[in-house]
Amino acid sequence: MMASLLEVDGLTKHFPVERGILLSRRFGTVRAVDGVSFSLARGETLALVGESGCGKSTTARLILRLIPPGAGSIRFGGTDITKLEGEALRRVRRRMQIVFQDPFASLNPRMTVAETLEEPLKVHGIGSRAERRARVAELLGLVGLASYHAGRYPHEFSGGQRQRIGIARALAPNPELVVCDEPVSALDVSIQAQVVNLLGDLKRELDLSYLFIAHDLAVVKHVADRVAVMYLGRIVEMARKEDLFAAPRHPYTRMLLAAIPRPDPRLKPAPIASGDIPSPLDPPSGCRFHTRCPFAIARCRIEDPKLAPFAPGHSVACHRTGELPAMALPHMATALPPNTERRLALYAALSGRG
């Protein structure tokens, strides 16, 4: 059994919202992350999936101690890091790094690529000047960039290339855990594919563990070992990838899967009337999803379901798990038309990526 690299228990973060200029009055609270627990094993990729406002990005930043947690605990490599400060925290930080979503905002425009990649090494006191130089060259090679890119500035690169630089920067101090916060959402689909493939290769080569944050379940299916679905600050379903996609149990997971547009005109989408996501300032009573749930019953409006194991390795937060009919799975229906499949196979073969 793989050792746990990361253990998160009851993680909570509320943001107070204040009104007024002279006398700030407490207007309400955004319960961004509201009792999140999970563990990540070494060498595993856990995906955190959800839509805007579900708390996935805040969860990632809490784990990295980029924002102070409200309540709950975070254990990394067996050590409780929830309250760490100063030098102790700095030493932990080099073991956990992050790749950000926006390739245009996450690189300092006034630093060359070499300076950007060297910075983590300098901060953590890794290597001599010459060793840092060599490491920069090594990192560029790892992410498929050329050595002459080292002297250039971010604006000289495309979005996909900038994302590679961000990945190289995250790898610089040789971390064990890399948090990927929607690393491909801002990229064109063919560039997404390049970066997704790269992340997979790096994981194998460097023995990394990933916390992969995404809103696109299709991308998640390619990268994740386990998946946790979040909604309004909570995890509503968590399972191994195969189980989640074969038999999704929570109505929100099913809604997400059904909503994905399929690149096949023969598959017409099933109509879903879901309404808008409630404001995190004012979440619904009882089960937070009940206002959009086609299966809601009276109990759902009153009682908040806990995340509970339904099958080995598969937890769901729903009162009606097991009662619901099996999901009609249009997403598992067909392959592409045979001509197209044949040509894609040929394309793959010719590109040298079988």
Place this chain on the structure above:
Amino acid sequence: MTSLLAIEGLRTVFRQKSGEVPAVDGVDLTVERGETLGIVGESGCGKSVLSLSILRLIAPPGRIGAGRIVFEGADLLALPPAAMRAIRGNRIAMIFQEPMTSLNPSFTVGKQIIEAMRAHDRSLSARALRARAVEALAHVRISAPERRLDEYPHQLSGGMRQRVMIAMALACRPDLLIADEPTTALDVTVQAEILALLGDLQRETGMAIILITHDLGVVAEMADKVAVMYAGRIVEQAPADALFGDPQHPFTLGLLGSVPRLELERERLLAIEGTVPPPFALPSGCRFHPRCAFAASACAEIDPPLAEIAASHRVACLRAPLDQHGVWQDRETVSESREIDRPTEARAW
């Protein structure tokens, strides 16, 4: 029967230090009444510039260099400004990708919708306009429309703002709606609803839609016919079924292969290596050939025109239709055919 919109030889250029550079470089397209045309391509391929060109919204350093845009029989490029204003927002409407930046944050939603309506019909009273605005919001399924009229854009969610944009666009019952990446910035469940809404509104009003997107799933769901753009040109155009069932251009194949799919167990996604060439540094011959898995030596020399290979199916590729050149055989034959030089044999067209 004339098409609702016929674009002929459109060329839109931007002036740079090195000279004028084409963002749209010779595009022919038609849109029929009630039809949905999907334009697919990646960043920098020229699809947004194309949509702005149709409405003559190109400002310096850009300008429309050549071509005709014939809408209901009249060339839009030849119209005087007043006549063009009567069409823009009225007969042809547009919705944009980022509803937060396309709505004015300083004015209420109601004020903006009414402004759009009043620009094209000065005869209505204030009360009548307000009633029409409420109706427009209700029509795009916004709850409590009376109250929403007096709210500001920042008080609405992304999905609601996009609905407001759609309401504004449809307020004058246009014949053609141009939707430039209307759902890219939205969550996937909201996207599904907006697309369903657009489909319903189209059936109701009979308007045509030009849908610009990089998402092949959205195209498959909405479009009747599809044009694939690369580096300012159309490289493949076909009815939606034909594009997905019989894709001919290698770039189209690359796009289809890059899309992560739920039903497949593929370990690696098919990626198109390399990046889109900038318009000031285009390759010789076929613009896609440096990234093409099927490129033969002729592809670096000859720039293939867009030509018809089947009914309503056009491709700009020397090696298409792929079956005829025997490319679709076993790997052994394929590696041989890569060396074969077919500059003059290419195709009769």
